[in-house]
Amino acid sequence: MVTYTDIFSKKERVEDMELYAGAGDVNEQLARYGVKFGIYKNNEFKEQLFPFDVIPRVIDSKEFDYLEKGLKQRVVALNHFIDDIYGDKRIVKDGVVPEEFIYAGSGYLPQCEGIKPPKGIYSHISGIDLVQGKDGNWYILEDNLRIPSGASYPMIARKISRRSAPDLFTGKHIEDNRNYADLLRRTMDHVNVGGHTVILTPGRYNAAYFEHSYLAEKTGAHLVSGSELIVENDHLYFIDYSGRKEKVGAVYRRISDEYLDPMNFNRESVIGIPHIFDIYRKGNVALINAPGNGVADDKGIYYFVPKMISYYLGEEPILSNAPTYLPYYEEDMKYVMEHFDDLVLKDVAEAGGYGVVFGSKMTMEEKARFKEMLQKEPRRFIAQEVIDFLDIDIMEKGQLLPRKADLRAFVLMADEPMVWKSGLTRFSRNPDSFIVNSSQGGGFKDTWVLSQ
Amino acid sequence: MKTLKFGYHMKLTFSGAVNNHRFSLKCIPHDTDMQRIEKMSVSVYPDHITSENTDSYGNITLFGYTNEFHNSFGFDVTGIARTGLSEYESSHEIHRVGLYRYQTPITRPGTSILEYYKQLKLSDLRDAKEKALHIMDGLNGSFKYGQGYTSMETTAEEAFAGGTGVCQDYAHIMLSLCRMDKIPCRYVTGMMMGEGRSHAWVEVWHDKKWLGFDPTNKKIVGDEYIKISNGRDYADCLVNQGIFTGNVTQNQEINVIVEEETDE
CATH class of the missing domain: 2.60.40.2250 (Immunoglobulin-like)
Structure with a gap:
């Protein structure tokens, strides 16, 4: 296990980095670039800066090789799973995953039954969240297979840091992370069925609008809104500034399934494209990521991912889940009831750090109420051991402070799975919190993968 | 025929x-x-x-x-x-039948359907066909036909609590009850002999076949019916x-x- 202290000299750590952080230079430039994170609070849209911490998370090359193998294996298995669920459902028939975890889950879309996406790829871009325990082991916390965001933040932070503090990079063997756009382009081109590649954004009031525009600029794809795309004669067209229609073969859509097509999903959607799903069904456009992926990344299904790896690949999982219990199974329910205070309970339908409660932090009354609810709706929750996270240092006002952090690794699927040699390290600014989501006020770091 | x-x-x-x-x-x-x-x-x-x-x-x-x-x-x-041509429809997609076993926002029961479900005592009956017949017979007495009481958006629970509705409501209530008993069943839109509007009924999965039940008319679906579409509920079959x-x-x-x- 390496940390930044292994690759920076004492002077760099104590003087240079402090100087660099103190100048506020990078954060100022990020603000100027519009690197913001928007959130809805009390029905109001607020943009906030995504605070950047100058101390990078460092992962050595051997460790990253191990992560890379494990991540590829996991994403390949998840892709098999989605294909199976919307196809023959062998894994259900064989009793590995109970039927109700599929059909009664919120992520399953019956509209996707029987559809084979171009090249059989469902999760083109996967954001896999991991944490490192104090024991040095990595654990998977969550798979994000819908439209995971976040890659643009370390991309631009690296770029600005290199310019602001070039000395800190000298003599360090770091994998260049500015190739994310190339990986993404390769991923989009691989499934393009003929025509332009576009990035579809719901608009500037979206939490990740900065990212949409940045990725469009870096990949050379057109950034479009729903009103610039139209379905005609079984194909999708982009209407350019002169009113000419140009065929589109791949859409990296940064809008959720629900709003994608008012004729097939939420009928109230005004940001979607009517009938895009109908021509996707016919194989006439690639949608990145495929609709319906939510069936594979909810917290209930998470429990089954190690089993999927064995089932589809006949391999042992390389990366472990956090130890998880499924109250749906009687044995696990018993364990959860008996060890309630040691566990964290998560509502399978929630995301973004919401619906997470710690057994030990509840009052007696809350516990009793929660246990009752759990007995009534066992499928609604998972319980996990609280992992003793490895703290990593952040710098605040010239002081080094230990904080909880996770890592979102990005796995892209083109003709082969590719793991981006970087990632988004998010940390909690509150010393007592385990929740690192940016929507809850966390910050981020660059992730340096060493090349030797 | x-x-x-x-x-x-x-x-x-x-x-x-x-x-x-x-x-x-x-x-x-x-x-x-x-x-x-x-x-x-x-x-x-x-x-x-x-x-x-x-x-x-x-x-x-x-x-x-x-x-x-x-x-x-x-x-x-x-x-x-x-x-x-046959008394039932066989399925070429048996692997997909499970999807019809789960409630949708339209069929999800509330207190009035839950209460009624208990009265039906379905557990005394042998199989899906018997249960479906029992539900159909029961509904015919417990729910009245009448236009103008419900709309296209009315859920099974709302309709049943109101006591009166049209074929769409009959079908949704029956689906809700069957699904409470874990029986796969689907909503059907089609036409029936006579003149008027389109019709709706239910198909129930029994012995690896889909059997049609028309709770509005208390009839087993036979040669007077032409099926157009099927789905989990009305929303999947919008004409x-x-x-x-x-x-x-x-x-x-x-x-x-x-x-x-x-x-x-």
Whole structure:
């Protein structure tokens, strides 16, 4: 296990980095670039800066090789799973995953039954969240297979840091992370069925609008809104500034399934494209990521991912889940009831750090109420051991402070799975919190993968 | 077995001109084990560019658009069907049947259906067919037919609590009850002999076959019925769905005629 202290000299750590952080230079430039994170609070849209911490998370090359193998294996298995669920459902028939975890889950879309996406790829871009325990082991916390965001933040932070503090990079063997756009382009081109590649954004009031525009600029794809795309004669067209229609073969859509097509999903959607799903069904456009992926990344299904790896690949999982219990199974329910205070309970339908409660932090009354609810709706929750996270240092006002952090690794699927040699390290600014989501006020770091 | 001549006519009249009209229609019956469509003609007006597709439930879907201004929109589907070719529909997609076992937002029971479910004592019965018959018989006495009490958006629970509704409501309530008993079942839109509007009923999974039950008329579905589409509930079987530009009100007329073809 390496940390930044292994690759920076004492002077760099104590003087240079402090100087660099103190100048506020990078954060100022990020603000100027519009690197913001928007959130809805009390029905109001607020943009906030995504605070950047100058101390990078460092992962050595051997460790990253191990992560890379494990991540590829996991994403390949998840892709098999989605294909199976919307196809023959062998894994259900064989009793590995109970039927109700599929059909009664919120992520399953019956509209996707029987559809084979171009090249059989469902999760083109996967954001896999991991944490490192104090024991040095990595654990998977969550798979994000819908439209995971976040890659643009370390991309631009690296770029600005290199310019602001070039000395800190000298003599360090770091994998260049500015190739994310190339990986993404390769991923989009691989499934393009003929025509332009576009990035579809719901608009500037979206939490990740900065990212949409940045990725469009870096990949050379057109950034479009729903009103610039139209379905005609079984194909999708982009209407350019002169009113000419140009065929589109791949859409990296940064809008959720629900709003994608008012004729097939939420009928109230005004940001979607009517009938895009109908021509996707016919194989006439690639949608990145495929609709319906939510069936594979909810917290209930998470429990089954190690089993999927064995089932589809006949391999042992390389990366472990956090130890998880499924109250749906009687044995696990018993364990959860008996060890309630040691566990964290998560509502399978929630995301973004919401619906997470710690057994030990509840009052007696809350516990009793929660246990009752759990007995009534066992499928609604998972319980996990609280992992003793490895703290990593952040710098605040010239002081080094230990904080909880996770890592979102990005796995892209083109003709082969590719793991981006970087990632988004998010940390909690509150010393007592385990929740690192940016929507809850966390910050981020660059992730340096060493090349030797 | 019967030979049925059918006509399904739908017309939307707008109070003013609309354009940018996009639509999806599920109005075309197809061959099943129980019926064979021998002749059919489909027309959609005004002139539209139309594509065809089959949705995930196996329903034929016409979809298309027009950018021209128009004051009315509609379709005519006419043809001849041979019905009653079998007493059930077999499934080529057994792996997918489980999806019909779970409640949807429309069929999810509330207190009135839960209460009624307990009274039915389904656990005393042997199999899905017996249970479906029992539910159908019970509903016929516990729920009254009447138009104007419910709307297209009414859920099973709302309808049952109100006590009166139309075929769509009968079907949703029956689906809700069957699913509480973990029986896969699906909503069916179709036509029935006579003249009027389209009809809705239920298919229940029994012994690896789909059996049709018409709770509105307390009948097993046979050769008087022509099926158009099926799904988890009404929302999967919308005959006409559209969006357009125009601040107008619309009036829908539906006329369905099914009669036995007499030898000429």
